[in-house]
Amino acid sequence: xxxxxxxxxxxxxxxxxxxxxxxxxxxxxxxxxxxxxxxxxxxxxxxxxxxxxxxxxxxxxxxxxxxxxxxxxxxxxxxxxxxxxxxxxxxxxxxxxxxxxxxxxxxxxxxxxxxxxxxxxxxxxxxxxxxxxxxxxxxxxxxxxxxxxxxxxxxxxxxxxxxxxxxxxxxxxxxxxxxxxxxxxxxxxxxxxxxxxxxxxxxxxxxxxxxxxxxxxx
DNA sequence: CACCAGGCCCTAT
DNA sequence: ATAGGGCATGGT
Numbered sequence: 001x002x003x004x005x006x007x008x009x010x011x012x013x014x015x016x017x018x019x020x021x022x023x024x025x026x027x028x029x030x031x032x033x034x035x036x037x038x039x040x041x042x043x044x045x046x047x048x049x050x051x052x053x054x055x056x057x058x059x060x061x062x063x064x065x066x067x068x069x070x071x072x073x074x075x076x077x078x079x080x081x082x083x084x085x086x087x088x089x090x091x092x093x094x095x096x097x098x099x100x101x102x103x104x105x106x107x108x109x110x111x112x113x114x115x116x117x118x119x120x121x122x123x124x125x126x127x128x129x130x131x132x133x134x135x136x137x138x139x140x141x142x143x144x145x146x147x148x149x150x151x152x153x154x155x156x157x158x159x160x161x162x163x164x165x166x167x168x169x170x171x172x173x174x175x176x177x178x179x180x181x182x183x184x185x186x187x188x189x190x191x192x193x194x195x196x197x198x199x200x201x202x203x204x205x206x207x208x209x210x211x212x213x214x215x216x217x218x
Numbered sequence: 219c220a221c222c223a224g225g226c227c228c229t230a231t
Numbered sequence: 232a233t234a235g236g237g238c239a240t241g242g243t
Contacts, residue, residue, distance in 0.1 A: 021224090036225040042240060043224090078223085078240040086226085123226050143224055187224050 003154050010185040020184030021133040026058045028134040032126050033086050034077040045076035060099050063091040086121025093119050109137045124161045138176045140168040141183045145190040
């Protein structure tokens with residue numbers, strides 16, 4: 001399989017994902033931090049707590065909480081102390097725009113990314129997830145799975161995150177829906193074939209990275 | 219019981 | 232520059 005065929009290959013297996021990253025724009029922003037190195041199921045539990053606690057605007061609601069209180073709400077998502085601090089940092093930034101996401105969305109993508117990356121606790125993947133899924137601007141999200149599939153299936157390996165991102169953005173048309181689907185497909189593919197050993201053997205992709213070593217890790 | 223999950227930051231070489 | 236460790240819950 002050629003790299004240029006990856007999207008079609010994954011799509012032919014898993015079909016259209018539709019709205020893959022669930023939730024409102026506000027919830028996507030919050031969950032981008034909550035899901036850092038964390039199973040989505042645990043993120044969901046934290047989101048349930050947040051929805052139950054907050055009436056009205058979630059961002060303003062959480063922005064008023066102390067780090068202590070916030071950490072209690074998000075406890076099931078793990079790393080709750082550090083994530084509470086990171087969320088507070090992110091919310092303080094949003095507060096500078098009076099919690100008006102449309103004003104943030106009006107920034108050009110480069111400026112938006114630079115500002116997000118200046119927040120302690122917001123790294124490249126988290127920033128790009130927010131940009132792509134919450135603000136719906138065409139930027140490709142690179143995660144550990146993306147790197148693995150490139151290395152094992154196409155023998156492509158870079159040092160820098162942005163090199164991976166550029167490869168996708170220069171190979172595939174800069175389209176929001178395409179990038180949203182593509183990243184979702186990569187993650188779903190990993191979930192489908194990474195969880196259990198037997199499924200690894202059934203991976204439908206020829207020379208799939210899971211097949212090569214028969215496990216999910218390095 | 220061990221291992222992993224839709225990362226990121228800080229520190230010590 | 233870059234490897235290594237810490238952060239923490241819940242599912243398999």
